[in-house]
Amino acid sequence: xxxxxxxxxDVENHLKQLPPIKDRQSKEELFQAIxxxxxxxxxxxxxxxxxxxxxxxxxxxxxxxxxxxxxIVLIFPYFFNGDYEMSYxxxxxxxxxAGNDMNNSNDGDFNIAGTPSDDGGVDTExxxxxxxLLPVPHFFEVLTVNEFGDEGLYTxxxxxxxxISIGENRDSSLENLIYYTLTSDEVDxxxxxxxxxxxxxxxxxxxxxxxxxxxxxxxxxNIERLSSNEATSFYEAILEYFGYFHFEKIRFTFNDEPxxxxxPFGFVEEWDIPYENRGYYLHEDEExxxxxxxxxxxxxxxxxxxxxxxxxxTLGEMLVVNEGAWYRSAIPESIEIEDVVIEDxxxxxxxxxxxxxxxxxxxxxxxxxxxxxxxxxxxxxxxxIGNFIDEMSQVxxxxxxxxxxx
Amino acid sequence: MREEFDRLYEMxxxxxxxxxxxMVRNREVAEELVQEVYIKVLHSYQSFxxxxxxxxxxxxxxxxxxxDWIRSQSRKKRKWVGKQFEWSExxxxxxxxxxxxxxxxxxxxxxxxxxxxxxxxxxxxxxVIILRYIQALSISETADVLGWTQSKVKTTQHRAIKELxxxxxxIDSFNEVKEVGE
Numbered sequence: 290x291x292x293x294x295x296x297x298x299d300v301e302n303h304l305k306q307l308p309p310i311k312d313r314q315s316k317e318e319l320f321q322a323i324x325x326x327x328x329x330x331x332x333x334x335x336x337x338x339x340x341x342x343x344x345x346x347x348x349x350x351x352x353x354x355x356x357x358x359x360x361i362v363l364i365f366p367y368f369f370n371g372d373y374e375m376s377y378x379x380x381x382x383x384x385x386x387a388g389n390d391m392n393n394s395n396d397g398d399f400n401i402a403g404t405p406s407d408d409g410g411v412d413t414e415x416x417x418x419x420x421x422l423l424p425v426p427h428f429f430e431v432l433t434v435n436e437f438g439d440e441g442l443y444t445x446x447x448x449x450x451x452x453i454s455i456g457e458n459r460d461s462s463l464e465n466l467i468y469y470t471l472t473s474d475e476v477d478x479x480x481x482x483x484x485x486x487x488x489x490x491x492x493x494x495x496x497x498x499x500x501x502x503x504x505x506x507x508x509x510x511n512i513e514r515l516s517s518n519e520a521t522s523f524y525e526a527i528l529e530y531f532g533y534f535h536f537e538k539i540r541f542t543f544n545d546e547p548x549x550x551x552x553p554f555g556f557v558e559e560w561d562i563p564y565e566n567r568g569y570y571l572h573e574d575e576e577x578x579x580x581x582x583x584x585x586x587x588x589x590x591x592x593x594x595x596x597x598x599x600x601x602x603t604l605g606e607m608l609v610v611n612e613g614a615w616y617r618s619a620i621p622e623s624i625e626i627e628d629v630v631i632e633d634x635x636x637x638x639x640x641x642x643x644x645x646x647x648x649x650x651x652x653x654x655x656x657x658x659x660x661x662x663x664x665x666x667x668x669x670x671x672x673x674i675g676n677f678i679d680e681m682s683q684v685x686x687x688x689x690x691x692x693x694x695x
Numbered sequence: 696m697r698e699e700f701d702r703l704y705e706m707x708x709x710x711x712x713x714x715x716x717x718m719v720r721n722r723e724v725a726e727e728l729v730q731e732v733y734i735k736v737l738h739s740y741q742s743f744x745x746x747x748x749x750x751x752x753x754x755x756x757x758x759x760x761x762x763d764w765i766r767s768q769s770r771k772k773r774k775w776v777g778k779q780f781e782w783s784e785x786x787x788x789x790x791x792x793x794x795x796x797x798x799x800x801x802x803x804x805x806x807x808x809x810x811x812x813x814x815x816x817x818x819x820x821x822x823v824i825i826l827r828y829i830q831a832l833s834i835s836e837t838a839d840v841l842g843w844t845q846s847k848v849k850t851t852q853h854r855a856i857k858e859l860x861x862x863x864x865x866i867d868s869f870n871e872v873k874e875v876g877e
Contacts, residue, residue, distance in 0.1 A: 295863040297856050303809045304828035304859075308798040312712035314726055316704055323700070323733050437747050437839065563763045588842070592818050595765055612847070 330558075423466060424533050424661070425451045425476045426526035427580050429572065431615040444479075444518075445615070446525045447572055447580035448533060450657065451475065463534070467502065468493040470530070479522020484511040491544075501538035501559075502531060506549050515552030523551070524560065532562050532583065535665065567591035568603045569661045570610060571619040571654060579654060581661055582616050600636060600666045601629040607658070619658030621646050624677075635689070636668045640675030652681050656690060663692040696737055703736065707750065710830060711757050717825045718761040720814065722796060728764055732757045751839040754832070758822065758840060765818075805863075812862040820855035827852055 314322070427449045430442045453466075453473055470476050472487040480486070491507040506512065515523060531539055540559040541549040548558045568584035568591065584591050590606055591598060598606060604626045610618055620626075624644040630637045638659070646652045663671055672688040673681075681687055711732060716725040735756050747755075799810050813821060819841075826837045827848075838845045 295860045295867070297860060300809070300856050300859045300863065301828065303805055304813075304824060305831075306802070306806060307717075307810060307829050308802060308806075309709070310713045310716045310722075310725075310796060310798050311709055312726065312729065313722070316701075316708075319704070319708075319730065319733075320697070320700055323730050323737070326730060327734055327737075434844075438844070561763070561767075563766060590817070590819065592766070594815055595768075595818065597766075613844070 420452045421466075422450050423453045423470060424448045424530070425453065425470055426479075426530045427451075427477050428479050428522060428526070429574050429578075429580060431572065433615045434613070444522065445572070445582065446479070446522070446529050446586070447582040448529055448661070449578070449580045464493045464495055467534075471504065478526050480511075480515055480519040484514060484519065486511060495536075499538065500536055501540055502534075502536050503540040503542055505542045505545060507544060509543060509549055513550040513552065517553045520552035520554050524554070527560060528562055529583065529586065532585075533661070533664070536562055538562065567598050567662075567665065568607045569619065569658045570607065570614075570616040571658060572616040579657075581619070581658060587611070587614065587616060600631065600663065600668065601626070603662060604629060604638070604659070607662070619654050621651050621655065624655075631668065634667060634669040636663060636666075636671045638671060638673050640673060640677060642676045644675055644677050646677050646681060649681070649684055652685055656685075660690065660692045668692055699737060700733065703733070703753070707753055711753060714754065714757055714825060714830055715761050716796075717813075717829050718758075718821070719764060720796075724764065728757075728760050731760045735760065747839045748836075751832075751836050754826070754830075754836075754840040755842070762818075808863065808866055809859065812859060812866070815862055816855050816858050819851055820858060823848055823851045824855050824859075 312319070425448060426446055428444055428446050431445050432440070432442055433445075434440050435443055453469055453475060468490065471478070471493065472485075472490055474482065474485055474487060478486070489506050489508040489511055490504055492505045494503045494505070495501075496503065527539055538559050538561055540547070541551070541557055543549050548556050551557045568589060569581040570584065570587060570589065572580045572582055574580070584603070584606065589611060591603075593602070604620075608618055608620050608624075608626070610616060621644070623641075624646070625641040626638060627641055628639040630639070646655065659671055669692050670689045671692060672690065678687040708729075712725055712729050715728045715732070716722065719725055719728065732753070736753060799807060813824060816824065822841060823837060826832045826840060827834075832840065834845050834848050837843075838848045841848065843851075
């Protein structure tokens, strides 16, 4: 017996017959559950938590005093010897990998694109200051259509690599890098300079177990006064920036107590970082500045069948963008990704033989987009395999390009 | 707050619950998520600017809540498994009625199958199918909820139907081969 084949109409008719599903909670139960949850979220910490905090109030100053005495003992002889440039190499390169476990595999460069530092690429070092290249949030306006179909100039956020001065501080732990980024006047958090947070944040702490970051404020004058636009931009920048580092939650505390008033958001204890990164796309402003935007943020496909895309699938998605998009693919048009072979921490990207990269700048942008993307997978190095690299390898690194792993 | 809740409940509750249910495919989760939707809506009701209709605004809040939950589950599962979960090409062979809600269990087999294969569609395709065919929203309402153009809704709907048709034909072929074998 041969069965009939399904046609579009059959499928549509069956979909329409799927039964209604009713909520079995009563209206009253539902309202009580909502009220309870709202109340729980507004409640102060539990007595047990407060008790623990009280313990810390005497423990912390004691530890700080001990640490201060210890530091004085350490630092004084050091200064008297005049030998405090311990993190500089003899060839005058700022070796931020000294005491820095996030970049221990390269030769002193902290170069997100993996380009050699003597080729005119962005230099990650400074002779006098401790300056490093970090991904930072950035805002720009684009002419596009909003979610309600209205065309206009809308503010969008992305990330870009920017040299950030971390002053004399030699501690390049991720906590410190985040702290400097949050408090740096060089970074655009979507808030006016007059309301900069540089004098409000006391510390940044990472909880690896919960994949969360806690930002502790000791002053909240500016954060409380954020306008509606500033608060929204700040929220977006937080999602964008901390999403890059794969955190799942951002917690706010004031002098170690949960919650801070953030403009119109009111009292905020934590924000979820809802999206995984899956692919970066490129926006170029009128002045030629480049920003990378996350696929999840701009509504590009990042999942299939409820699962996040693989590295290879993500690269496939990055080749083209949604219709009418205000950003573009960072992968030149003639390039096709034929295969990606991942071995342990290395991804070899096989490109079509006819693929060409018109300029070195396009190559740098491609590398930057791909290393940003690879950062979301357990990939530490990428290499290109294809005809185009013959020419490019004379001016740029095309093999074993380091992916910064924060 | 109570008055606002009563009004929203009477007007939209069962449709929002149904939407969340078909998105997450679990009654208990949908119950939790619908509470989250109310919390978000009641918190931000004053900021609703009326640029879209109240109905599509509520749907779009529910969509965000549902998608956030789905992604958080994917993340948990990915961490736990330690690698990307791969969909079995022959998953439809496994008949697990425990996964079907009561309302669907009592329906004919073909409805069980279409409910099951809907999960195999891409996330954006599932959204369009649920909104268009199960929630019976118009193209323009669906576009509003998803923040897409109407042409994107039409294209995605077309592709989704094609995918579902392919899966349903696969199931029929498989069952046919099985019957012959028996």
